[in-house]
Amino acid sequence: MGFLAPWFLAGAAAIGLPIWLHLLRKHKTTPLPFSSLMFFEKRTQSSIKHRRLRYLLLFALRTLLVLLIVLAFARPFVQQHIPPRTRSNEITVLAIDNSLSMRAGKRLADAKAAAKSLVASLKPGERAEVLTFSSRVQVLSEVTDDHAPLNAAIDSIEPSDSRTSFAELSRSVRSIAKSLKLPLTVHLYSDMQQTGMPPNFNDLRLNADVKLETHPLVTKEEPNFAVENVVAPRRVFDNKKTRVLATIAGFGVHKDVRAVTLSLNGRAVETKNAEVPDIGRATVEFNSLDVPYGRNKGEVHIDSADSLPADDVFYFSIERADPRPALFVHEADGNGGLLYFKTALEAAGQSAFDVTPGTVDQTTNLSPSKYAFVVLSDIGALPATFENQLRDYVRGGGSVLVALGRHSLNFGGKVPVTGQKIIETRYSGREGDRFQVTTWLDTSYPSILKDNRWDDVKFLRAIRIDPGSARVAAKLSDQTPLLVDQQIGEGHVVVFASTFDNIDNDFPLHSSFVAFVDQTARYLARMDSGPPSVVVDSFAELRDSKERGAAVDVVDPKGQRALSLDEAAKAQNIQFTMAGFYDIRRPNGRNELVAVNSDRRESDLTPATPDTLSLWQNTANGTAEADTGAAGDQKPLSLWWYVMLAVLALTVAESLLGNRHLSVDSEAA
Amino acid sequence: MLQRFLDPATLASISGLDLVAKTVVDGFVAGLHRSPDFGFSQEFAEYRAYCQGDDLRHVDWNVFARTDKCFLKKYRGETNSQLLILLDTSASMGFGSHPVTKLDYSRFVAASLCYMANVQRDAAGLIIFDEEVANYVAPSTRQGQLFRLLHAIEKAEPGTRTDFAKPFIHFQNFLHRRGIVVVLSDFYEQPDTIIKTVEPLRFRGNEVILFQVLDPQEIKPKFREPVLLVDMEDARSALEVSPEYAREEYRRKIDAHIEGLSSAARSHGLDYFLMNTARPLDEGLREYLAVRRGRL
Numbered sequence: 001m002g003f004l005a006p007w008f009l010a011g012a013a014a015i016g017l018p019i020w021l022h023l024l025r026k027h028k029t030t031p032l033p034f035s036s037l038m039f040f041e042k043r044t045q046s047s048i049k050h051r052r053l054r055y056l057l058l059f060a061l062r063t064l065l066v067l068l069i070v071l072a073f074a075r076p077f078v079q080q081h082i083p084p085r086t087r088s089n090e091i092t093v094l095a096i097d098n099s100l101s102m103r104a105g106k107r108l109a110d111a112k113a114a115a116k117s118l119v120a121s122l123k124p125g126e127r128a129e130v131l132t133f134s135s136r137v138q139v140l141s142e143v144t145d146d147h148a149p150l151n152a153a154i155d156s157i158e159p160s161d162s163r164t165s166f167a168e169l170s171r172s173v174r175s176i177a178k179s180l181k182l183p184l185t186v187h188l189y190s191d192m193q194q195t196g197m198p199p200n201f202n203d204l205r206l207n208a209d210v211k212l213e214t215h216p217l218v219t220k221e222e223p224n225f226a227v228e229n230v231v232a233p234r235r236v237f238d239n240k241k242t243r244v245l246a247t248i249a250g251f252g253v254h255k256d257v258r259a260v261t262l263s264l265n266g267r268a269v270e271t272k273n274a275e276v277p278d279i280g281r282a283t284v285e286f287n288s289l290d291v292p293y294g295r296n297k298g299e300v301h302i303d304s305a306d307s308l309p310a311d312d313v314f315y316f317s318i319e320r321a322d323p324r325p326a327l328f329v330h331e332a333d334g335n336g337g338l339l340y341f342k343t344a345l346e347a348a349g350q351s352a353f354d355v356t357p358g359t360v361d362q363t364t365n366l367s368p369s370k371y372a373f374v375v376l377s378d379i380g381a382l383p384a385t386f387e388n389q390l391r392d393y394v395r396g397g398g399s400v401l402v403a404l405g406r407h408s409l410n411f412g413g414k415v416p417v418t419g420q421k422i423i424e425t426r427y428s429g430r431e432g433d434r435f436q437v438t439t440w441l442d443t444s445y446p447s448i449l450k451d452n453r454w455d456d457v458k459f460l461r462a463i464r465i466d467p468g469s470a471r472v473a474a475k476l477s478d479q480t481p482l483l484v485d486q487q488i489g490e491g492h493v494v495v496f497a498s499t500f501d502n503i504d505n506d507f508p509l510h511s512s513f514v515a516f517v518d519q520t521a522r523y524l525a526r527m528d529s530g531p532p533s534v535v536v537d538s539f540a541e542l543r544d545s546k547e548r549g550a551a552v553d554v555v556d557p558k559g560q561r562a563l564s565l566d567e568a569a570k571a572q573n574i575q576f577t578m579a580g581f582y583d584i585r586r587p588n589g590r591n592e593l594v595a596v597n598s599d600r601r602e603s604d605l606t607p608a609t610p611d612t613l614s615l616w617q618n619t620a621n622g623t624a625e626a627d628t629g630a631a632g633d634q635k636p637l638s639l640w641w642y643v644m645l646a647v648l649a650l651t652v653a654e655s656l657l658g659n660r661h662l663s664v665d666s667e668a669a
Numbered sequence: 670m671l672q673r674f675l676d677p678a679t680l681a682s683i684s685g686l687d688l689v690a691k692t693v694v695d696g697f698v699a700g701l702h703r704s705p706d707f708g709f710s711q712e713f714a715e716y717r718a719y720c721q722g723d724d725l726r727h728v729d730w731n732v733f734a735r736t737d738k739c740f741l742k743k744y745r746g747e748t749n750s751q752l753l754i755l756l757d758t759s760a761s762m763g764f765g766s767h768p769v770t771k772l773d774y775s776r777f778v779a780a781s782l783c784y785m786a787n788v789q790r791d792a793a794g795l796i797i798f799d800e801e802v803a804n805y806v807a808p809s810t811r812q813g814q815l816f817r818l819l820h821a822i823e824k825a826e827p828g829t830r831t832d833f834a835k836p837f838i839h840f841q842n843f844l845h846r847r848g849i850v851v852v853l854s855d856f857y858e859q860p861d862t863i864i865k866t867v868e869p870l871r872f873r874g875n876e877v878i879l880f881q882v883l884d885p886q887e888i889k890p891k892f893r894e895p896v897l898l899v900d901m902e903d904a905r906s907a908l909e910v911s912p913e914y915a916r917e918e919y920r921r922k923i924d925a926h927i928e929g930l931s932s933a934a935r936s937h938g939l940d941y942f943l944m945n946t947a948r949p950l951d952e953g954l955r956e957y958l959a960v961r962r963g964r965l
Contacts, residue, residue: 031897031898031899031907032896032897032898032899033764033898033899033901034764034887034898034899034900034901035761035762035764035771035855035857035884035887035901035902036761036855036857036887036900036901036902037898037900037906037907037908038857039919039922039923039926040898040908040910040914040919041908041914041918
């Protein structure tokens with residue numbers, strides 16, 4: 001028996017209180033002068049003794065009560081014998097790291113050789129299985145005592161471009177231990193990268209019947225250079241020189257100069273020297289890149305001459321395309337803000353769109369399908385044929401931007417294409433509110449995402465429409481919906497409840513107008529501006545809902561089809577498992593060249609400290625159990641509850657007995 | 670209103686014994702003014718026709734003026750009585766469970782009786798005794814007698830043990846006139862012994878009143894726990910007493926003692942009155958007046 005908080009036993013000194021109350025105080029008889037003792041007799045002594053006996057019982061109860069309370073605070077426990085956990089039928093798990101960092105030197109080969117020697121040392125009947133891990137865990141063999149399949153599984157391990165995740169390994173080991181319901185001894189062969197450790201150490205927790213044996217392949221940090229990042233545009237639409245920015249990182253290195261080369265489609269474009277400081281980063285800027293039409297494979301690589309060449313190159317894709325046409329329809333008696341709209345698009349930086357203006361009358365002979373998007377700027381009535389074509393265009397995936405103005409009221413009280421009802425025109429006159437401002441913006445909406453500084457924009461006139469089920473992205477101060485997005489079929493119609501012409505509002509005079517027009521145009525044209533490269537193990541969407549059943553071809557960096565025929569017809573997503581270029585060919589002609597790079601956290605070859613590994617091993621009590629397992633274990637069983645129950649019972653008894661004495665006293669009083 | 674001054678605890682806060690006595694008697698008289706029987710001044714008795722030789726001072730001249738006949742106005746004859754107070758000052762009288770000890774209470778009673786007697790022109794005397802006669806003031810109606818009495822009472826202090834036999838032999842020498850003898854004591858003695866000692870006073874035609882002065886703690890002792898009691902009259906005698914005994918056995922004994930003394934006193938023509946020191950003083954005064962009225 002022991003105590004979890006033995007210092008509380010000092011409280012046993014409180015026993016002195018009942019002792020004083022009963023033995024000292026009670027027996028201290030103060031002589032009381034009395035007028036005469038002629039009516040008292042000596043036989044009263046026996047009564048006192050009897051009474052003292054009764055008090056002694058109360059005294060014993062109170063002493064015991066104090067003792068038990070002290071005992072409860074001291075948290076007593078007894079050692080409970082737990083039968084020894086037998087590690088019979090123990091299974092040996094060989095976990096071999098095949099992350100990108102294992103490509104450095106002979107790390108993977110060393111790991112495989114060590115694993116094989118362990119397989120050779122297994123006793124007959126001793127079962128094992130082989131698994132490999134990086135960001136994912138792959139089980140390469142069944143649980144078997146046959147050495148041949150185990151060795152074959154070890155031989156089949158290839159290095160990957162994924163990053164190390166010890167948390168994923170721990171999760172898998174926990175899962176295996178739970179399913180097998182047998183004790184596991186995990187032999188971990190890895191370079192034990194510090195960057196592979198999860199932020200939350202609890203993710204490394206192992207089950208109690210798992211014993212972890214680590215076999216670090218390196219014990220000290222190795223110097224390594226890597227191209228950490230490249231900044232380049234995803235698409236270019238003109239023949240200007242393109243700027244490319246590369247970041248070179250040195251891990252555990254001394255100050256050095258490295259040659260950095262920019263290549264496009266395998267041809268070196270430019271080479272520059274980068275001076276990398278001690279354990280730091282250097283930036284190299286290339287301004288001479290001429291991008292030819294089509295999808296191009298860009299690379300930035302360095303002559304690192306270190307043990308890990310896999311991170312010496314960084315892939316990025318860059319596409320050269322002509323600007324896409326956009327139709328801008330306005331009334332004949334006004335250009336409807338064409339100047340502002342077009343200028344804003346051009347000011348956005350890249351001339352991704354070629355705006356084609358046209359009056360309402362000219363739309364009769366136009367087909368909207370050849371335009372990336374259509375703008376209806378403050379128009380009255382549309383020719384019926386063109387409006388029907390627009391509706392079909394939107395249902396098929398096209399997009400229309402509608403700006404409402406004074407002419408819109410002539411359109412039968414409805415918004416073109418969507419048919420939403422126009423309720424009224426909101427003027428801001430000389431009386432009352434001089435102008436309206438935006439009071440609510442949905443900052444998650446693509447048009448507003450990058451610039452939501454609309455506070456200073458003054459709206460003098462706005463057309464109030466009934467948005468119905470459409471998404472409202474902005475509202476004016478009188479709650480008039482300013483920006484409404486209505487989905488029709490596969491396409492979108494975005495309604496702007498004012499004009500682009502600096503008459504109904506001064507929006508075109510604000511910088512936020514440029515961002516609004518640019519982002520809206522890209523949103524309507526479905527021109528995503530994602531990064532020029534992604535990391536290994538990330539996902540990409542292969543098809544949308546209307547492309548269900550159509551085959552999607554994906555060619556991996558090795559030039560092989562990444563998907564089987566079945567996957568090509570059904571898979572919604574693909575995970576990029578290799579560094580390099582993935583060529584994705586979609587049925588609607590939207591082809592994409594995806595540059596995939598390994599996670600640069602793998603470039604930091606600093607191993608985890610032995611303390612960290614020891615802590616990880618101790619998350620499972622495997623080691624301790626292995627030492628004491630034969631003799632069984634002692635588990636503390638807390639007696640707190642039992643003591644408190646005894647305290648409760650004693651309190652009741654003390655109250656009852658004490659009340660009896662008190663009742664005598666009260667009568668006397 | 671003045672009744673509250675009869676409370677012993679209140680009287681204890683008054684410094685002068687003369688003031689205590691005045692307060693008690695005046696308050697007592699004021700409390701009794703409605704009593705039809707009360708009156709110790711000259712009281713009208715009857716009219717009687719004048720006879721030759723009658724003192725002309727008693728002729729009611731108002732009646733003569735209206736009826737032209739001489740009538741004498743007769744008053745109830747008054748007899749001056751003698752009051753002798755025997756105050757026990759033994760050590761046991763110094764006991765008190767509250768601010769007023771038995772001796773204090775007895776002094777208040779004695780002083781009040783002396784004051785009342787003085788008002789009625791009764792000759793009052795005082796004997797203070799324990800086992801010996803400690804002080805003696807002979808009964809008298811002389812000027813300054815009250816102050817002599819009060820002074821003697823004031824000086825009375827608890828003495829030694831009680832011995833009735835010895836001083837009471839002397840008392841008989843002091844009693845030459847018959848009158849009222851008031852004995853103020855706690856009477857911690859066997860009733861037979863007390864009666865035997867006191868009874869000779871009765872033989873001379875005295876009215877004897879026994880005022881047994883007891884503290885509430887003596888009548889109904891209340892102890893929360895066993896106590897060691899020390900006899901105030903004999904410090905060597907001590908007993909440890911349990912609350913149960915005090916609550917049951919002792920009460921039976923003291924009640925029997927009180928009852929025995931009371932019945933023995935009455936059977937021998939003595940008046941007995943138990944005075945609880947927690948009770949107002951007027952009860953004792955009322956008893957004295959009842960006895961005195963019987964003598965008139």
